[in-house]
Amino acid sequence: MNGSEIFKVGFLIFPGFPMACLTSIIEPLRAANEIAGVEVFDWDVVSESGARTISSARVAFEPDARLADVGDVSLLFVLGAPTSAFEDARQGNGALRRLDRHGVTLGAISGGVFALARAGLIEGHRCSVHWCYETAFRDAFPHIEMTGDVITVDRRRITVSGAASAFDLALQLIEDRLGAHMAHEVACWFQHATMRGHGVQQRIPMRPSAAPDLPPLVARAVALFAAHMEQPISVAEVAAQLQVTPRQVERAFKKATGQSPTHYYRSMRMKAARQLVLYSKQSMSHIAQAVGYTSATPLLTHYRAAFGVNPQEDRRQINSFRVQGNVPLPPA
Template sequence: MSDASRSARPGEGPKRFIFVLLDQFTLLCFSSAVEALRIANRMSGRDLYSWTLAGEGGDYAQSSSGIWFRLDTDLDEVMRDDTVLICGGIDVAKATSKRMLSWIRREARKGPMIGGLCTAGYTLAKAGLLDGKRATIHWENQDSFTEEFEEVTLTKSVFVIDGNRITTAGGTASIDLMLKIIAQDQGEELANLVADQLIYTSIRTDQDTQRLSIPTRIGVRHPKLGQVIRMMETNIEDPISPAQLAQEVGMSTRQLERLFRRYLNRSPKRYYMELRLAKARNLLMQTDMSVINVALACGFASPSHFSKCYRAHYSTTPYRERGTHAARTSA
């Protein structure tokens, strides 16, 4: 906890951040945020910000890397001027308890700024704090989030500030968020000084997306190939035929086939199937959706066909995959 001995402004104390650490929270998203605040204090020569670590029980919290943190407090009352940042990580649904949800709803009624770092956007959405708002979450959790929270407008941005609600994609997105807050509070000059101290040479805004571009991800810079893959990724539930994909980019089906074979060493149909199965695996592990509904959400007309394709790719059935994941999580 930062003990503010000097004021940020005459007659004012430091702006307080309350970091709520969920079980198995991601260390990077938390530490990136705290370091930005610490450096802002150092570079300004004033205690502009203070922070408190909170969590259920008020004792200790364990990060997903196995490192334990001693908490300053339990889930106590917050003030309207506080900023509450909930830090999520692995198995956020399991870490989001009924007590946590009740506390968030109660404190939200006071009107403070409340945010979810990394996967904790799920916690905010579960508490109903993101209904009718724009939000983001780590790309690996986007499929399951979309299925469960239809009333939230999910984006692929690195962070989103919508009114008094904040969400980030995780990882170093916390730095971008804090630099934005510091710039709003104290000006661009201090934010840039903090970025320099962090050796952070490219500050992202809420207009930047969290994943690498398709050409960077696949290691190929071919405009038509990238266009086809983008169409595949946005049409998982209702797959588009190879013939239609080829027509959309102005080539024949045979040319499209050669393009995929040359650059990705697989057919368009095989690549599309792998995208659909990857989404299915995410949904199986991150949601309580039935296997039948997972199959339908990923473009499979029947559970038997889905199970057959899943087993051929992952060497296990969807049911066993979910059971193994549940057992591993419990352990």
């Protein structure tokens, strides 16, 4: 691309947006301008009303404009929490649709994908969703195709899973405008070791003591468990599908994870339940059904055993970190 024209990016921030995601994409663009000695990239931070907006880190930002006045950007990213919503949904969603009609590429970073989906602007597109929001997103938007990639580009939609991925995307924008050498120099400035692109899967951080990979038999069993959250599958059924005995499954799980397959499966279901507790406003009965319980009673028991608090207490605790009703997001 021609680097002589300024490429302008907009960032729509909701209260409680992840500050790390914003700075991770702006700072590489700023550095590229500095190294190039010319303004190649420009950006505006905008909010629904143009009012001062507080991030998840409780740092306040003064937007450059209100959303309704934005019109000169080539690319606009939405940054927010899974529960972020416009105060005036009709006008806010209408402003996003107007930008789309005028050819602006729309995107979202981390939890911002929820707001973009609520606006109906990811219909028929694939999108990246941070791994810790997968269950909540699938529950809210079961018809939208979700990927575990760090970055997904589908026509005029760009979705990014988190802050580290936002840095990777900034490097791609720099490479597109100024070439691979400049992208490499910017990466070196920030000691950013690897530039990840489309098709690269997110990696879930693991404790140092955790095994980095599961044996094939266990991995296949885990995949079956993951596919049967709402309608649980028994260990015997898993064994039958894998053409082994239940005893073989038991031994393989004990050796690889230190847990029985039943306890491992329950842990998976509790982690999924916690996503819905923290990142949705669903009732406990709905959450229980989403992870395979016929009522909320056993969910409450297993949830407390797993996390030391019941779901309602957990939701109240995260509320103490919310800003104007929104949940802070993970930075990466």
